[in-house]
Amino acid sequence: MQEIINADSVPDVVVQRLPLYVRVLSHFASAGIEVISSEQLGAHLQMTPAQIRKDLSYFGRFGKQGRGYDVGNLAVRLRSILGLDSQWNAVLIGVGRLGRAVVSYPGFEPEGFRIVAVFDADERLVGHEVGSMRVQKLTELEQTVTERDIKIGIVTVPAMYAQEVINQLVRAGVKAILNYAPIPPVVPPDVRVQGVDPVLALQSMTFYLKN
Amino acid sequence: MQEIINADSVPDVVVQRLPLYVRVLSHFASAGIEVISSEQLGAHLQMTPAQIRKDLSYFGRFGKQGRGYDVGNLAVRLRSILGLDSQWNAVLIGVGRLGRAVVSYPGFEPEGFRIVAVFDADERLVGHEVGSMRVQKLTELEQTVTERDIKIGIVTVPAMYAQEVINQLVRAGVKAILNYAPIPPVVPPDVRVQGVDPVLALQSMTFYLKN
DNA sequence: GTTTGTGAAGGATTTCACAGCA
DNA sequence: TGCTGTGAAATCCTTCACAAAC
Known part of the structure; x- marks a missing residue:
């Protein structure tokens, strides 16, 4: 799966935060948690839920209203966006x-x-x-x-x-x-x-x- | 010399850049350069002269119009502001x-x-x-x-x-x-x-x- | 009921541009 | 003349707030 995103349309600060999201998602995944809200992510990263949702919105729509994000899926998607799925x-x-x-x-x-x-x-x-x-x-x-x-x-x-x-x-x-x-x-x-x-x-x- | 500056009135990003200025000033000082303009500093740090002048303006007026900054003096002042004059x-x-x-x-x-x-x-x-x-x-x-x-x-x-x-x-x-x-x-x-x-x-x- | 995605608002930072001084 | 210091403008980033989706 090769993500097609125009790097120039994404603020630098946002790209710098993506690896952090990947890391926290991996953490939750290995704790057996399958679904997570921007609220919970924000608590862990000491940032606002709105910022997380806005950041993710640069790359697509990954969540489900009323539910949150699938931890495993979001991690995979973000890894792919960052190019972390290859060596x-x-x-x-x-x-x-x-x-x-x-x-x-x-x-x-x-x-x-x-x-x-x-x-x-x-x-x-x-x-x-x-x-x-x-x-x-x-x-x-x-x-x-x-x-x-x-x-x-x-x-x-x-x-x-x-x-x-x-x-x-x-x-x-x-x-x-x-x-x-x-x-x-x-x-x-x-x-x-x-x-x-x-x-x-x-x-x-x-x-x-x-x- | 103890600088009295209200930390809350200075943006975080600015504080993070000060150590960089100190470093470049030390570099120029040890090269024997005594006076430097925001233009020259900016060229070395890949940033705009305006940003450097604005950053410094949060802490005082260190330069001389038509001339620039005294390298040694500015380094000492910034070190003091950052608390780098003690161990x-x-x-x-x-x-x-x-x-x-x-x-x-x-x-x-x-x-x-x-x-x-x-x-x-x-x-x-x-x-x-x-x-x-x-x-x-x-x-x-x-x-x-x-x-x-x-x-x-x-x-x-x-x-x-x-x-x-x-x-x-x-x-x-x-x-x-x-x-x-x-x-x-x-x-x-x-x-x-x-x-x-x-x-x-x-x-x-x-x-x-x-x- | 809950939480996303997102325009719009608000806030922060950077850049402009120029008066003022050496 | 040359360069600083700085309000004002422009840009960038974050937060708000709510319609839409589950």
Whole structure:
């Protein structure tokens, strides 16, 4: 089942919330709950029922009046909309401490994300094994990305090399980048970036802590 | 220098962007640049100059017409506004694989965040050393948080225990939580939570990848 | 009776555009 | 002249409220 939705007609914020819905639905499904209302979903996610219904309405009509949503069905539909019903291969660049932690993070595989190649600029690391993969030279990046039709790059290099590595990923043809480096990356408009940045997260909370 | 700003009068989105400004300013400062315009800042951050000026205007008037902003001064002022001019101690709960990676992440200390105590519910881990700290029992959480006046908790336990651990942190008096567990946490309104969730980040990007 | 889906209203955020200052 | 600071306008996002469906 291939959903046909014009990405431009859906607000970005809405797309960002969909994975959350999928997650909560999976949670309810595994608890044996078959039907759920926007009210109940909202309680779990600390958001208003209206927002959930409006968000879903961008993609179709999934509920039944007077009843709610079929948990299993809605989860499947949303997964399909997000493209989570197929596997996504990714390359990772930077196999230092952080990179190795990311490679061995067990949360990706069950969700359909697999790191299939790892790279490092450091000659001394090339050829070593990381997570049962051979560390490759950066010069091989473009070929690997093209041959294996890889759309996702994960950046775990030190800040000072991050922008250059991101440029290389973009040149190689990657369209989505998960950036662990503490820099605000610059990319062309057809490439998506999401940052993973615990320090930024802490730094915005201290504003409210300081009294 | 203690900034007096009413947190409620500043939009959340604006507060979330301030750390980004601080980071870019530090970058320019260490490159020896002393004055910068909102135009240049915007180019680096891929945002409009107007937005940067408007954001800053919530906190004061930092620039000089015809010239721009003094890089060093603005950085200091923003750090003070965010409360980044003092050190923040934090507790971490969950010293499994992920927890240990977070404890040894070298990005916190230079920014003034220090993990000063670690906890785990698993009896077998209690007493062991992690990052030169003794792993403590969860029953000691409240006392440690109170005695050391800790406001920040970091959650690195498996999803199924995360909400309960968050409840314990809230009861202990923590006011900001950095949550690495893949669950949408429920907290009272006076407690802030920020999630670190690479899987969610990937899952929203695939929407735009799938064609 | 209950809950969805959705126009319309309301609120929040971003961008515009320009007066005012260096 | 060049760039900030900021009201006003425009845009975007959330919430309301209710007809329609079960």
